Amino acid sequence: MTDDPLLNLARTKQSRLQQSLTKRRRAERRFRYLGMAAIASALLFLVVMVGAIVKTGVGAFWVTQVRFEFPLSDTTIPSDARQMIRATLRNQFGDVTSRAERRQLYQMISPEAEFQLSDAIASAKTRPDATRLTLWLPAGDRVNQYRQHHAFQSQATNEHSPSSHGDTVAKKAATSQQVNAIPLTQKQIQWYGIWQEQQRVRMAFNWAFFTSGDSRNPAAAGIASAFVGSFLTLLTTLVLSFPIGVGAAIYLEEYAPKNRITDLIEININNLAAVPSIVFGLLGLAIFLNVLGMPRSTPLVGGLVLTLMTLPTIIISSRAALKAVPPSIRDAALAMGASRTQTVFHHVVPLALPGMLTGSIIGMAQALGETAPLLMIGMVAFIVEVPHGLLDAATALPVQIFLWSENPERGFSQLTSAAIMVLLLFLFLMNAFALFLRRKLERKW
Incomplete structure (x- = not known):
């Protein structure tokens, strides 16, 4: 008695399907293992890097x-x-x-x-x-x-x-x-x-590490002047970049007509986000110092330069937050008789605000770690006294790290790693604050 040809064909197809499923499951497992290995490698490199920094810099705190x-x-x-x-x-x-x-x-x-x-x-x-x-x-x-x-x-x-x-x-x-x-x-x-x-x-x-300024003696050197300089510089950057960036994003996304000019502006903003930071330092050197004659090595000029650098990031993130608001919110507000401005500022912007704040904080965290643009405007000076205003000579924490890293003495090597630890701590806190704001204020539809 011979088998049914249709039954043999069905069995053959089932066998091939089973082999195909087995291969796909193996491929998925390999991909999963490769992903886990990549994450483990990244974590290993991070632990080694942070461990080396902590091992070198912990002595500076004593x-x-x-x-x-x-x-x-x-x-x-x-x-x-x-x-x-x-x-x-x-x-x-x-x-x-x-x-x-x-x-x-x-x-x-x-x-x-x-x-x-x-x-x-x-x-x-x-x-x-x-x-x-x-x-x-x-x-x-x-x-x-x-x-x-x-x-x-x-x-x-x-x-x-x-x-x-x-x-x-x-x-x-x-x-x-x-x-x-x-x-x-x-x-x-x-x-x-x-x-x-x-x-x-x-x-x-x-305690002198946190209360003193720079010194040629590593036992007396501290980050107080650099920390205050970074704070004043970031304060200037925040005051200028947030309202300008958010305002530009609202206009481009809600009011500007869609034509070649706005497309050109959008392309240029995206390109500016990828420009090396040292270019903004050259721009600040040419305009703020040489043309406008503003004082060198001051938090005001540093804040202006970092404002130019962070504006593209804030504008792009703010526009993305505005786009994420459902169109039904705008339609419902307009249907209830609200004007265009009332719709934008009473309904759209409050819903997009968490994304705007997150993008702004991330941009500020990026500005906190920048060194090249501040070097170009002279914030590389040897500063002992703690600055008290926006026009006082100052330096920034990344620049202070750069200065100490060039010193061959072992004490300054410890100070460099300790200052990196402080900088990483503040970057972590800023990013954690951005995540907290997003989860606290974010609304889901």
Whole structure:
């Protein structure tokens, strides 16, 4: 008995269909695994990058301090602070006689210590009963680097050899120094070991990193001037770019006639969004500085340049938000007798506002991380004082990172990574705020 040909044909087609389904499912699984591998690779690279930045920059948030005691008298004046510190150092280490050794000894304390001692003397003069000052003064940058790299090793060595600090500690520390290339001489390591044995050394949080301006001494350098400069620059950018960008988007989307001119404007706006940021810096240099004669290196000029750069992003995102509003909202408002302006500003814009705000915040976050346009208008100056107005000389946080990255000293390498951590934190907060606004204000139809 032979099989039915139609039944054989159906079985053949079913077999081919089953094989095709099996191949497609395998292809889907491969694609899924490739997607998961891509996400895992991206996350791995992100973790490695952030981990490297944190590992390098976490030391900038801590500073080494040395305890000093200074006698006070009626004749003590704040201008004697440097001499008081140096005299105390010479008294602590009486075997220092040569000029080279004294220079090395003075390098153990940060130059900023004399200013702290001056302020403390001036404050103590208001208290008649003050006869002695006990202060924790910042150590030199090399001592700070050595402390951060060898704190645990030195502590373990001291625990195992409590009575003999001398040459054993110095030799072990000198060996570690050669391995890690910390620029301390053997004599300086021995002095540091004596301080540590006397429990006169400690690690404290580096508040100067957040309260001080730039400095040639990495132990005293901070981001206060750059942070305030970035805040004033972004404030100027927000005040100018948001109303101009949103207004342009409303006109182009709701009022402008659809013709070749508006098409040309739309193409140019899209092209401007892809223009390198340094071009806007050249434009600001040519117009705001050379033609209008505005002051260089000020938050006002920086804000104007960043406004030109962020306007295309805000206009494009605002137009996309307006397009996302259903046409039925406009039709219903017009059918109820509302005018064109009432329809736009009472119904369309409130519904599109979450998207507008999100696009504006993303544009501001992009402006926060820009360096090239600010370099072109002179915001690369060495700024110590914190700016107080839009016309004061200032720098920005990305520019400060750029300046510190060019310095070969290890302390500035830590400051660079620490400043990057602060910048990334603010970028994360701005993007998180944009996401919060979108979810809070967004309406679904």
